[in-house]
Amino acid sequence: MSGYQPDTAAIAGIGETEYTRGTDKSGLQLLMEASLKACADAGIESDAVDGLVMTSRVGTNEDFVAGLGITDLKFHAHIKIGGASPVAGLHLACHAVASGIAERVLVSAGRNAYSSMRLGATDSGPRVVWPGDDIRRNLEYPYGMIAPMQWYSLHANRWFHETNASREGMATVALNTRRHAHLNPRAWFRDRPMSREDYDASPMLVTPFKLLDVCLETDGAAAILVTRADAARRAGGKPPVYVAATAEGHPDSPDDLSNRPDILGMGIGKAAPRALDIAGIRLDELDFAEIYDCFTFIVLRQLEEIGFCQRGEAPDFVANGRIALGGELPLNTHGGLLSQAHISGMNHVVEAVRQLRGDAGQAQVAGAHLGLVTGYGDFGDGAIAILHN
C-alpha cells in the first residue's frame, strides 16, 4: 500500500521564466523568478512556503529561504535522478503535504544550460556528474562513452535488434512534437518548421540518433506549488489540479547500462503499475500525456514500458495521428524538451496543469480531464504522475 489516498494533494500554482538561449541571469535567479511566479499563481505569499524540493544542481535550501523570505522551513529535499527529478519531486511533495510535514511545498527545476555552456564549459570532458562515477571514469570515458546520447544509443540499438521495431517511430515523435510547439507561444521552436525532409537530412550524431532526435539546450526555470487539495480549494485561486497518484521507479543496476540484465528495463516500468493502481484508472482513460523526451526514442520506450503497447510496437502506436492534438492520446502538447525547452521536464508538469485548467491556448485538448506526466533520468530512473481536474 502506498499510504497515499488519491487527490489528497493538488498543484495549486505554476510558474515559468521565459525560455531562452542566452541570458544574463544566473541559474539561481531563474529558479527564484519561477518560484515567485508559482507562489503568486497559487495565491500565497512566498514567505509562507514551508517545504522545498530542489531538483537542479544550483540552489540550496538556504538560497531559497533567503530568496523567497521563507520564515519557517519545515522540510527540504534535493533529488538527483536527472530528468526524473521534477516528477519525483512532485511525488515527494505530495507525500509531504499528505503526511503533514509541510503544507506548502515548492518544487523547482531550472538551468542556464545554454548560457553556461557557451560561457564557461569546454568540450573537453563531461559536465554532468553521473551515477557510478568510478565506472564512468574507468570503463567508459576512456572509450569515448561520454555523452547521454551515447549511453542511450546502447539501449536504442538493442531495442531495434530485439524487437525489429520500425525506424519510423522516432521521426513521428520529432515531427509531432515540433507541430505542437508551433501552437505554444512559450516554445523556443514556435516559429521554426520541421519537415520530414528536414528530419531525414539532419546529421547522424550517434546511431540511431539524428540531430533532430535530440532535445534542446535552453536557459530557464519552472516551479510548482503543492498543497493539500482542501487547502488549495480554500485559497480561492485557480481551480486546483488534483494529484491522483505518483510513483517513482528505478531500473536494475541503475548505475550501469551495459551489464543490466535486461537493457530494455526501465524504472518507469516498475513505477507505472503502482501509480495506475493508486489512481484506480486504466491507460485508455487518459486524455493526454506529457512524456519526458530528451530523445525521440525514449518517448517510444516509455510508452511501451508503461504498458500502452508491447515492446517494439510504439512506432505503430504513435502512427496515424494518435499522438497529435485531436488524436486519441495527444502527446507533449507544449513541444516538450525537443521543441519547447529543456527544463528537465518540469515544463511537462506545467503543461499538464495548463491543460487541466483549460489554459493551454491553441494546444488545448478538448475536454481534458485526466493526464499523465513522466520523467526519465540518468540510466533509466523513472517517475510518473497522474493528474486530473
Place this chain on the structure above:
Amino acid sequence: MGNPVQRPLPDIEDPLYQAHFQGLKDQQLRVQQCDACGQLQWPPRDLCKQCHGDRFHWPVMPDQAVVYTYSVVYRAPHPWFKEHLPYAIVVAELENGLRLLGNAFGADVEKIQCGVRVKAHFQHDEDSGVCFLRWVPTTS
C-alpha cells in the same frame, strides 16, 4: 598551449580496477570473482552482489564474445576522438553473460551489429602506460 589532446584515461591504480588494467597490459581479460561464493561480476564493485562478500580474485576470461549492443559515433564528445570518427563503442557479451565495453576503430565500424562475433585486442599506449580494449570482428 601546444599540448596534444590526451585521451580520457582511467585510474589504473584504483584498487577495484587495478587487476583488470594489469590484465589488459598482459593481453588478458580479467574480471572480478567473489572468493566466498564464486559469483563473477562486472563492472567491479565493493561487495559481491550475491553474498555481499568483500574478497575477490581476478580470473582470466576467454577473449571471444558477441556484440550485445553498440554505438557508432559521428560527433566526438571529446577532442581526442575527433580524428577517429566515426568510431564504435562495443558492448560485447562473453559466453558467461558478462559484458565488457571496448572500442572499434577503422573502416568497418559501420558494419557492427548486435550478434556479430568479436575478439579482444589489446592496444597499449606507451605515453600513458594504459592498455585499452578493442573488439575486432572475426571473420568466421
